[in-house]
Amino acid sequence: MPKKPRRVTVKEGRGAPRLTPITAPEIVTVDAATECHTTPDDVARRMVDHLGPVGDFMTLEPSAGTGQLVRALLASGHSPCELCAIERHTKLATSLYQIEGITGAGIVNSCFLEWAETYKGRASFPRIIMNPPFRKVKAHMKAAISLLNRGGHDRPAVLVALVPSTYDHDDAEHLEDLPEDTFAAAKVRTKIIRIERE
Template sequence: MRKRGEVAPLEKMEGPEIITVDRATECHVTPDDVAARMVDYLGPVGDYLTLEPSAGTGQLARALIASGHSPQELTMIERHHALAAMLRRIGPVIHGCFLEWAEEVKGRAEFPRIIMNPPFREVRKHMTAALSLLGRGGHDEPATLVALVPVTFDHPEAEELEVLPPDTFSTARVHTKIIRIRRT
């Protein structure tokens, strides 16, 4: 029994893990609602190998899994040590530079689905590398890439799905859009 004015001890709470990422990584965390829409733009859940290059904090991977995609069919690539370690809780991660990895596996790896939020400064290099890995992989449906890119990015195969407001990212005022590229 407590005395008058005595307060019961508080339960210990676990706070969220905070990871500090250097600005040079250009890790812009995709908001949950944007990530969910990007997953919807990929198409229905199925047995599709899906690539998330430059996986960052795993927002797109989490949205894929939340929508019913299997983590076993997901390939995440991340070069930042702490982020790669955190991503391993979600599923398999290749710790390294996506551009280097894409060059290594070109012609040997094919992904029917790619979802990405590439570094904006090198968006063209990352998109070119991702498109070199986009292929149907034995499926009848077109291979699909969905990406969040700066509004200035243009590609002849790209379908513009939506332009996002400039306050989409809490850390930067970047004008972005979601695009989709399909290949048969």
Template sequence: MIRPAIYTRPAKPLTIPVRARRDAPALALATVPEVIAVDRATECHITPDDVARRMVDYLGPVGDYLTLEPSAGTGQLARALIASGHSRNELTMIERHHKLAAPLHSIGPTLNRCFLDYADDVRGKVEFPRVIMNPPFRDVRKHIAAALTLLGRGGHDAPATLVALVPVTFDHPEAEHLETLPPDTFSTAQVHTKIIRIQRS
């Protein structure tokens, strides 16, 4: 037989000791790195940040130079230009692929068209004292040739300067070889590359 006493409440209320709870430290918000997905059909090989910075340095000192980036891609070279003090208002970016061109408008003036067609249209009408480019490797000769038709001092005393990232096999009689890049500079392209500069007085 069960005793009724075991169902009765104790005379004193039960107390459970609880330690003072300290405020938990605020959690730091994790920053997710920007993921840039590039369709292989674009032939866009993203210039690493450190390489882009050096290419900008090779252009020469900051000034009121109209600057052309003929194959703007994801805007790496344009960002490096602006970060070094160049004005976005003097920068013209050309990018033929819609998905790549759309975000570039937040960086600076962008034309969504083929650079080779653009060069044909404006040749003799505009001069760019500065050109910085990472052209499609497959058509590198056509793109460099087109860019050189737009290269001019534009009223400046300093020489007009083109800096380009090209395959090591590219050669041009006016090109100064500035540096050879490591073989793993572009993980998506099995192409050894270098940086060149062409200056015209």
């Protein structure tokens, strides 16, 4: 009987949970001039390990960017209350507050070079971890080293940095060379170095 409509009884599906909408994370775009090269998770973890044992140390991250080194510090047990993260780009600095466990951290929206000049001689850090802009690596490293100080601790002050392979400093200990494809957007040979100061 082709003209007779067909009907099918459908039971109401009460047991199926409602689907929660999928929300994509906000994509933060920054100008290439910021030189924001995101540190891969495994590299960030190793850099934190090179800092030494977790302790009561104020730690500076001068070019916080997307917060990879901040996340690695928090994951290793560093206190957010003893963390100072500097980021020049306003959107990136604001996004740092979204990192789980960041409450209490000192996030500063400023140019690190200007900030370091302002606080030189007035602030010091026994721990510094950084992935500075590659084009101005010498200026950023010089500014960071000027803030490196034991600050009353028994252990030496330690700075760990991811820098281009061409960067040299007399006091730097070469820890490891990174693969050429470490950064997708920048084909730069890089290495991890450590500087200790008594």
